[in-house]
Structures are given as structure tokens and as C-alpha cells.
Amino acid sequence: MENPQDRQYPTPRGTRRPAIARGWRLGAVAAVLAMAVSGSVAWAGADPQTRHQPLNPPDAPAAIGPYSQGISTGHMAFVSGQLPIDPATGRLLADASIEEQTQQVLRNVQAVLAADHLRLAQVVSTTVYLSNLDDFDRFNAAYAEFFTGEAPPARATVQVARVPKDVKVEISAIAVR
Structure with missing residues (x-):
């Protein structure tokens, strides 16, 4: 037997939706308004804690390029893809091993997180771009030195045709306080 809630109702201009569809929409609007009144929803510009701040x-x-090293917003921080650049010298570690590049990239991720009073332990997800998946095991060993807890972040690792500046690795991250 067909469930009436699963039925698709056409709504040409000037006709009314069935009560079931109207009720769902009104219920959703009421829920959003209730969350807004209780402070559960952050409206753009309403609370300085929820606006995004560059890191x-x-x-x-x-x-x-024209981007921030990271963005802090509410309880989250988003770290842009970091390259193996020594911030003290500005020198790109282009000829370094995959392990050395990975270590420098993760030190750079740490520095961006620290600007928002966060640590690597608060990272929930990373995206890793490798120029060569043959380096995966060596990369993984260096990566594991930085994420040593029982709950390392979720991760996607992909091989790409090229990484900016022709380095071997780039890593972006998302952290939650």
C-alpha cells in the first residue's frame, strides 16, 4: 500500500500544496525560529564569536595567493593547504625527502592552529595531496609522528598531477574546539 507522504504532488502556480507538505514546511520554519530564539543558530553578523576570522x-x-592560511569560525578552524616552506627563512624545501616535507607541512599546520589556540589533537579531518603515491608509506610514517593519539583525524589522501611549487605534499586540516 502506498504511503501518502511518499507521493509526489505537483504544485502548479496558484494551487495549494496538500496539508502534509504544508505542515512539514511550517514545522521546519518553526524549528529554525525556535533555535534562533534559543541561540542555537548563528545568524551572519549577529554574534562576533561566529564570524570568520583569518588566521x-x-x-x-x-x-x-589571495587566501588566508586559515579561518576560525565558531567552534571550528579550517587550515588551508600547507606546503613545506620554512617560515623562518621563506625557503621552500623542494629537494627534501617526503618525510622532511611532511614534517615541515605539519609544523606549519600546527602554527596556524596555534594562532587559534588549537592543537593537532583537535584536528578532525585532513586532506593530503601527494605528487606520488609511491611515497605513501614514507609519508604515512612521518604523518604518524604528529598524530599519535588513539583517535587520529579522518583523512583523505590522493595523488595529484602537480602540487603547487612542485613539492611532494600538501595538507589541509579542519579542527574543532
């Missing part, structure tokens, strides 16, 4: 610490390499 551009001096102890992480400067962005190489």
Missing part, C-alpha cells in the same frame, strides 16, 4: 600567524609561511 595568518607570522610563524607560519605566508599564503602564496
Whole structure:
């Protein structure tokens, strides 16, 4: 037997939706309004804690384009893809091993997180771009030095045709306080 809630109702201009569809929409609107009144929903510009703030610490390499090294918003921080650049010298570690590049990239991720009073232990997800998946095991060993807890972040690792500046690895991260 067909469930009436699963039925698709056409709604040409000037006709009314069935009561079931109207009820769902009204219920959803009421729920959103209730959350807004209780403070569960952050409206753009309503609360300075929820606006996004750029994270551009001096102890992480400067962005190489029109983007922030990271963005802090509410309880989350988003770290842009970091490259193996030594922030003290500005030197790209282009000829370094995959292990050395990975270590420098993760130190840069740490520096961006620290600007928002966060640690690697608070990272919930990373995205890793490798120029060569043959380096995966060596990369993974260096990565594991930084994420040593019982709950390492979720991770996607992909091989790409090219990483900016022709380095071997780039890593972005999401952290939650």
C-alpha cells in the first residue's frame, strides 16, 4: 500500500500544496525560529564569536595567493593547504625527502592552529595531496609522528598531477574546539 507522504504532488502556480507538505514546511520554519530564539543558530553578523576570522600567524609561511592560511569560525578552524616552506627563512624545501616535507607541512599546520589556540589533537579531518603515491608509506610514517593519539583525524589522501611549487605534499586540516 502506498504511503501518502511518499507521493509526489505537483504544485502548479496558484494551487495549494496538500496539508502534509504544508505542515512539514511550517514545522521546519518553526524549528529554525525556535533555535534562533534559543541561540542555537548563528545568524551572519549577529554574534562576533561566529564570524570568520583569518588566521595568518607570522610563524607560519605566508599564503602564496589571495587566501588566508586559515579561518576560525565558531567552534571550528579550517587550515588551508600547507606546503613545506620554512617560515623562518621563506625557503621552500623542494629537494627534501617526503618525510622532511611532511614534517615541515605539519609544523606549519600546527602554527596556524596555534594562532587559534588549537592543537593537532583537535584536528578532525585532513586532506593530503601527494605528487606520488609511491611515497605513501614514507609519508604515512612521518604523518604518524604528529598524530599519535588513539583517535587520529579522518583523512583523505590522493595523488595529484602537480602540487603547487612542485613539492611532494600538501595538507589541509579542519579542527574543532
